[in-house]
Amino acid sequence: MPLVTAKRTGLVDQVIAQIRELVTSGEWPLGEKIPPEAELVAALGVGRNTVREAVRALSHAGLLEVRQGDGTFVRATNEISGAVRKLCGPELRQILEVRRALEVEGARLAARARTEEELRQMSDCLAERDTAVRNRDSEAVITTDTEFHRVLVAASHNPVLISLYDGIREAVTSSVATTFNPEIPPEQHVSHTALLTAVRDGDPRRAAEEAGGFLDELLAQMGTESLSAKPSTPE
Structure with missing residues (x-):
């Protein structure tokens, strides 16, 4: 199967970088709940899908934990x-x-x-x-x-x-x-x-x-x- 050019998700990457910095710097403390999706959308000036993709990526990396019905929490301060x-x-x-x-x-x-x-x-x-x-x-x-x-x-x-x-x-x-x-x-x-x-x-x-x-x-x-x-x- 031939390789195809990967699509770049610039906005998602930027949001991931900003959220990661807030986590690693301690601005969002370990174990604390992060702002709700609507607040992140307004603060970052991006769409809901972009925020959701960023949160999903950081959840897979282990930095965030999404608890259904309760919100998203800081789980760790780095990927390791x-x-x-x-x-x-x-x-x-x-x-x-x-x-x-x-x-x-x-x-x-x-x-x-x-x-x-x-x-x-x-x-x-x-x-x-x-x-x-x-x-x-x-x-x-x-x-x-x-x-x-x-x-x-x-x-x-x-x-x-x-x-x-x-x-x-x-x-x-x-x-x-x-x-x-x-x-x-x-x-x-x-x-x-x-x-x-x-x-x-x-x-x-x-x-x-x-x-x-x-x-x-x-x-x-x-x-x-x-x-x-x-x-x-x-x-």
Whole structure:
């Protein structure tokens, strides 16, 4: 079958770009409902079909979620996060498995490549996290725990790995929020001190084991077979 010239939908592309910018910039916050179709039509100066095509495209990309009878909501702030959410859905187990794959390798590489400034940032995050745990401050725990893992992966200095992890940050935050129980005594909460120590000591194998260990425990608690915490490549 011969190829034919593709039709360019300039207006649709422009509307997609504008809506994507509103989402990624936070102008339309995650989880919030976007303006109704009639309001978008008036504000953008385009037809209803153009708006519908743009919303449909961004819904397929995972950035928006159309709820029949309720409106359209921001589902993710970038396509990678949207894809992860579509693939994993609400399944915490799948999100934890994706986290594990990225964080174990991130920790292994960070043990070799981390800087003193990154070590300081991770140490500060853990200190703030531990204080939040003792105070049963769920919001602060979620924020500092998520930031610790972000800095850990950033310390790998692998731009592809960092980009992938940034793409699932919303899913990471969601998983931290889901697994943190403020009713548990502070001393029973997971500690990342041993992980930070392994990274500080420049021990890739131990860092990988520590990074995978607590996620394995969460997966095991969910009835999931525990994965090997050892890196797949020799040190």
